[in-house]
Amino acid sequence: MPSTPEKAPPRAASPLTRAQKSELLYWLKLNRALETRLANLFKQGKVSGGLYRSLGQEAISVGSAYALGPDDWYAPVIRNMGTCLVRGIQPGILISQYMARSIPVGGRDNALHFGFLDKGMVSTISPLGGLVSVMAGVALAFKIRGEKRVALTYSGDGQTSTGAWHEGVNFAGALSLPFVLIVENNGWAYSTPVTRQTRVRRLSDKAQAYGIAGETVDGNDVMAVYDASRRAIERAREGGGPTLLEAVTFRRLGHSEHDDARKYVPAEMFEEWEKKDPIDRFERHVTETRVMTRQEIDQLEARIETELDQAQSWAEAVPPPDPAGLTRGVFAED
Amino acid sequence: MAVMTYLEAIRQGMWEEMEKDDRVYILGEDIGAYGGAFKVTAGFLDRFGADRVIDTPISEAAIVGAAMGSALNGMRPIAEMQFIDFIACAFDQLTNMVSSTRWRWGASVPMVVRGPCGGGVHGGPFHSQNVEAYFFHTPGLKIVEPATAYDAKGLIKAAIRDDDPVLYFEHKFLYRRIKEDVPDGDYTVPLGKAALRREGGDATIVTYGAMVHTALEAAAMLETDGVQVEVIDLRSLVPLDEEAILTSVAKTSKVVVLHEDQRRGGIGGEIAAIISEKAFEHLDGPIVRVASLDTPVPYSAVLEEAFRPNAGKVVAAVKDLVRY
Numbered sequence: 001m002p003s004t005p006e007k008a009p010p011r012a013a014s015p016l017t018r019a020q021k022s023e024l025l026y027w028l029k030l031n032r033a034l035e036t037r038l039a040n041l042f043k044q045g046k047v048s049g050g051l052y053r054s055l056g057q058e059a060i061s062v063g064s065a066y067a068l069g070p071d072d073w074y075a076p077v078i079r080n081m082g083t084c085l086v087r088g089i090q091p092g093i094l095i096s097q098y099m100a101r102s103i104p105v106g107g108r109d110n111a112l113h114f115g116f117l118d119k120g121m122v123s124t125i126s127p128l129g130g131l132v133s134v135m136a137g138v139a140l141a142f143k144i145r146g147e148k149r150v151a152l153t154y155s156g157d158g159q160t161s162t163g164a165w166h167e168g169v170n171f172a173g174a175l176s177l178p179f180v181l182i183v184e185n186n187g188w189a190y191s192t193p194v195t196r197q198t199r200v201r202r203l204s205d206k207a208q209a210y211g212i213a214g215e216t217v218d219g220n221d222v223m224a225v226y227d228a229s230r231r232a233i234e235r236a237r238e239g240g241g242p243t244l245l246e247a248v249t250f251r252r253l254g255h256s257e258h259d260d261a262r263k264y265v266p267a268e269m270f271e272e273w274e275k276k277d278p279i280d281r282f283e284r285h286v287t288e289t290r291v292m293t294r295q296e297i298d299q300l301e302a303r304i305e306t307e308l309d310q311a312q313s314w315a316e317a318v319p320p321p322d323p324a325g326l327t328r329g330v331f332a333e334d
Numbered sequence: 335m336a337v338m339t340y341l342e343a344i345r346q347g348m349w350e351e352m353e354k355d356d357r358v359y360i361l362g363e364d365i366g367a368y369g370g371a372f373k374v375t376a377g378f379l380d381r382f383g384a385d386r387v388i389d390t391p392i393s394e395a396a397i398v399g400a401a402m403g404s405a406l407n408g409m410r411p412i413a414e415m416q417f418i419d420f421i422a423c424a425f426d427q428l429t430n431m432v433s434s435t436r437w438r439w440g441a442s443v444p445m446v447v448r449g450p451c452g453g454g455v456h457g458g459p460f461h462s463q464n465v466e467a468y469f470f471h472t473p474g475l476k477i478v479e480p481a482t483a484y485d486a487k488g489l490i491k492a493a494i495r496d497d498d499p500v501l502y503f504e505h506k507f508l509y510r511r512i513k514e515d516v517p518d519g520d521y522t523v524p525l526g527k528a529a530l531r532r533e534g535g536d537a538t539i540v541t542y543g544a545m546v547h548t549a550l551e552a553a554a555m556l557e558t559d560g561v562q563v564e565v566i567d568l569r570s571l572v573p574l575d576e577e578a579i580l581t582s583v584a585k586t587s588k589v590v591v592l593h594e595d596q597r598r599g600g601i602g603g604e605i606a607a608i609i610s611e612k613a614f615e616h617l618d619g620p621i622v623r624v625a626s627l628d629t630p631v632p633y634s635a636v637l638e639e640a641f642r643p644n645a646g647k648v649v650a651a652v653k654d655l656v657r658y
Binding site: 105 | 398406
């Protein structure tokens with residue numbers, strides 16, 4: 001069962017400016033509003049297949065993506081829509097993708113299974129673990145070319161049980177690659193609690209086994225996630241090798257939209273973690289420190305709804321894929 | 335021109351590509367200071383340095399995964415499997431990740447995975463396998479298997495330059511047994527083009543890899559009995575040169591598909607189906623497969639001889655077919 005770290009690691013004062021904090025709040029709220037909208041589209045039967053939400057986990061995607069440099073590469077996994085948004089993927093693209101329309105990947109694969117090489121975004125796939133070494137390979141290319149750039153990806157707590165995950169982390173460590181792995185420990189891999197994945201209680205302890213830096217951070221504190229990610233990214237950039245950064249959080253919904261987690265997760269955990277909501281928490285910080293007023297936040301929310309209305313209209317106008325093109329693109333010559 | 339072995343030809347092909355293109359690099363187990371288990375990469379570390387000749391942990395899944403990541407990011411990796419049997423440890427990476435990438439989201443994955451395949455050297459169940467059938471089924475992977483030193487060099491260069499993932503299976507029995515004149519300098523053997531190794535009108539043997547030599551040996555024996563056999567060396571399995579196969583079948587009307595891989599589910603079945611669908615009216619007998627037995631690869635020399643195809647078995651199959 002995940003809990004916030006007993007002892008928070010020493011933290012320098014947040015380097016975030018007021019303007020940056022306003023931006024972070026925008027991304028957090030955009031992330032949640034977009035997923036809420038997708039959940040409504042799912043109920044209307046407009047989302048094709050599964051919908052995998054990050055309710056209560058948005059601070060991890062947003063805080064880590066915000067710490068990346070413009071030339072760094074990343075690969076989201078299934079609950080990192082916020083990462084994509086921060087890195088410039090337009091909400092309309094994400095809606096169109098979840099509706100299996102012809103943009104961005106011709107309806108060929110679902111959810112966040114897409115990428116844009118020109119934006120340094122690599123696609124994940126469903127079998128877990130393999131992405132770790134792929135992103136280590138992205139980092140290897142940076143290292144071979146002597147470029148001060150970093151590759152970052154994510155894993156859930158469940159993924160840490162796979163052999164491929166181990167091989168990827170070990171490989172990145174052995175070759176001292178500029179690589180950051182954020183382990184998003186939300187306590188549940190589908191219906192299996194993290195206690196049944198491993199006897200290790202703090203997943204960042206696994207870093208010791210690979211001789212790399214490890215840290216656990218409160219995944220519901222966007223500023224803490226940003227700070228820790230920034231440290232890890234800069235360490236990697238300066239030749240200090242990989243970091244395994246565990247962000248502790250909680251999955252407040254089912255694995256996917258069809259799945260009712262209340263059938264297997266103790267009820268009190270939902271109450272406990274709702275109180276720790278990362279967006280409410282950051283909003284309190286932002287108002288208490290007078291970064292934004294309540295009125296400005298209301299305006300921000302209204303602006304986001306307008307943006308998403310436009311994004312949805314755009315996505316609904318994207319045509320479905322044409323089966324005539326199905327066999328194209330298996331090989332370069334097709 | 336220089337006389338060189340099949341192994342030296344692979345080495346020279348990689349060496350030339352690495353000299354020509356900074357994006358090309360090699361990674362694998364024991365390939366650097368040691369020069370590889372079979373010494374294919376001997377001398378590479380001294381010439382190209384540790385940034386481009388990368389000794390890795392024993393991690394086939396990570397080797398293939400990292401090769402892919404670097405390929406997405408502008409490199410042209412050549413990943414070595416110490417024995418091709420161990421490619422099974424990277425099966426998920428190849429069949430789910432690497433192969434699907436271009437089709438799923440349009441990203442090019444220009445990488446080569448190469449390693450020694452095949453038996454005849456008493457390597458036992460885990461150092462003798464032929465693994466092409468597992469990957470032949472998977473959309474998105476190209477597969478080549480040279481039989482000659484000329485092709486070994488030309489195909490590795492073509493594989494490295496290709497914009498798709500290419501599995502390059504090199505037969506360890508041929509490494510030092512095949513020696514021939516190989517041109518100095520640059521040439522490629524295009525992927526997807528078979529070679530006609532011998533002409534004949536009585537039957538066609540469709541084969542590849544080490545079995546090309548077995549087929550030629552059988553053809554020489556059959557000639558003394560007055561049977562003229564045509565031998566097609568596929569060279570590439572994906573893409574497959576269907577035209578070369580069908581042209582020969584139209585000429586001879588009788589065909590044996592020969593491979594060293596086990597019979598059941600081997601690519602001989604697919605080739606037979608293609609011939610049946612596209613050249614049925616030309617056939618004058620059943621399409622016959624000669625392949626290894628459906629057991630793991632045995633260790634003992636007498637068992638392995640019983641397990642694998644050899645010239646005698648091919649001669650018997652062709653004679654039966656010609657009499658049909």
